[in-house]
Amino acid sequence: MFLFDIYNNILYYTKEFIVTSTSPNLFIHGLMAVFIIYLLSKRPFKPRQNDTLTKAEEDELIREWTPIPLTPKTNPLEVLNQNELIIQESDGTHVTINNKKYLNLARANYLGLIDSPEINRISENAIRKYGVGSCGPRGFYGTIDVHLDLEKKTASFMKTPEAVLYSSAYATISSAIPSFSKIGDIIIVDRGVSQPVQVGVSLSRSRIYYFNHNDMDDLQRVLEQTQFKGSKAKIVRKFVVIEGLYYNSGTIAPLPQILKFKEQYKFRLIMDESHSVGVLGSTGRGLTEHYNVDTNLVDILTGSYGNAFSSGGGFCCGSPEVVYHQRLNGVGYVFSASLPPFLACSSTKAIEMLEDSPKMLEKLHSNIGELYQGLNKSGALNGLLEITSLPISPVIHLSLLDSKSNKSNRIDDELLLQKIVDKAMEDGLLLTRAKYVTAEKFIPKPSIRISVSSNLTIDQIKQSIEIIKKCTSFVLESN
Secondary structure, rough: OHHHHHHHHHHHHHHHHHHHHHHHHHHHHHHHHHHHHHHHHHEEEEEEEHHOOOHHHHHHHHOOOOOOOOOOOOHHHHHHHOOOOOEEOOOOOEEEEEOOOEEEEOOOOOOOOOOOOHHHHHHHHHHHHOOOOOOOOOOHHHHOOOHHHHHHHHHHOOOEEEEEEEEOOOHHHHHHHHHHHHHOOOEEEEEOOOHOOOOOOOHHHOOOHHHHHHHOOHHHHHHOOOOOOOOOOOOOEEEEEEOOOOOOOOOOOOOOHHHHHHHOOOOOOOEEEEEEEOOOOOOOOOOHHOOOOHHHHHHEEEEEEEOOOOOOOOOEEEEEHHHHHHEEEEEEHHOEEEEEEOHHHHHHHHHHHHHOHHHHHHHHHHHHHHHHHHOOOOOOOOOOEEEOOOOOOEEEEEEEOOOOOOOOOOHHHHHHHHHHHHHHHHHEEEEEOOOOOOOOOOOOOOOOOEEEEOOOOOHHHHHHEEEEEEHHHHHOOOO
C-alpha cells in the first residue's frame, strides 16, 4: 500500500508538471534526465594492470620533471627598478643618502609641509596622548576622536556633506570603486589613470571600457556604445572613472565637458583627486574649484593626505549614503587598521594651515611656473627632452624627444633616462624616473618625473634647471 501511494504521488506530480510547464522547460528537463541516466549507466574507471610504471620509468620521469617557478622571470626593466636608495635624514627640501645631502625633487611634498615645526609639535603631542597606532579597524575599537575630527574637517574643506577616512591612500580608490560597481555593471575609464585606480577597476569585476586619455570624442563614442535603448533595455549601473590631475602624465581632466555628458548619458562620476587637492583651485580644493563647478556633481570623490598635506591615508567624499555604504562595504576601510592618530592630527593641522595661509598655494603655483618656464625655454633641454605635462601641474614629466619605445620594448630609453638621473645625483640633485608596475594596462612612455614643492627657493629652482640641462646634454650627446 505504501509503495502504491508513492507511485500515485509520482504520477500525479509528473502529470501536473507536464500540464503546467512550457515546451522549453520540458525540453530542458528532458535533456537533464537523459544526461543523468547516461552518467549513472557509465562504468567507473578502473586502471588496468599494465598501467603501473616500472621503477626505472618513475626515476626517469622524476629526473625530467621541472617545477614551475613561483614567480615569473625578472626582466631587465625590473632589475633596473630594484635599485633602492636608503634615506638617512630628511627635511623640507633635502635628504641625506650615504652621508651626502641632495636637493630632493623626487617626492610629492607639494605644500612643503614635511618638517613643518607646527605639524611636528601636533604629531608629537598626539603620540604622547594616543601612542603610535590605533591597533584595530574602525569598526573594531579602532575609531578615535581625531579620526572623526579629520572626517568632519575634510568634508568641510571639500564642501561635501560627509567624508570617510581610509588608512591608505592606495586602498581608498581601489576599495571605493569595487564597493559600488559589481558584476554586470559598466565602468568607463580614462586610459591615463594610475595603478591604484586600475586595481580598483579590476577588483570590481564589472564590464570595463576604456577611452583615450582626455579624448572627449572617444568618451562619447564609448558612452554611445554602452547606451541601451528600447523598451526592453536592460538597466545597469554605469560609472565613469577619471583623475583630477593625472599622476602618469601631469595633465588634468576636462571636467566641465564630462559633467555635460553625465547629464546627457546618466552615469555616476568617480574622480580621484590625490594629486589635485591642495594644488589646484584658488584655495586648493581641487579640480572642481579650478573649473568653478559644484563638488557635489561628482558622485564619489577620493583623495590622499600624503601628497599636498605630507601626511598619510586617504579620504572619500560624497553624500551620506555614499559614505555610509563604504563603512560597511569598503574592504580597505573594514579590514585595515585605522590611520595612526598622529597622522590624523597632522592632516587636520595641514588643512587648517592651508585655509589660514593661502600664500602657501601661491608660492607653489609660482614655483611650478618658474621651473616649467625655465625647462621649457629655448635651449634649456637642448632639443633632447620635452615636457609632456601642463604648466599648472606640480608633477612634471620629461620624456625623450626622439623616443621609439613601446610597452614591450622600452629598456633602451629607460637606461638613458636613468643615466641622466645618476649624473644629476653626482651634482647633488635627486631625481627619479617614472616607474610603473609591469601589470599596468596602459604604461606611458618613459620619463623623468619631477615633483615641485612650495618651499623651494628661486635659487634652488635655477640650480636644478642648470643641473638637468647639463646632465641631459652630457648623457644624450655622448650616446
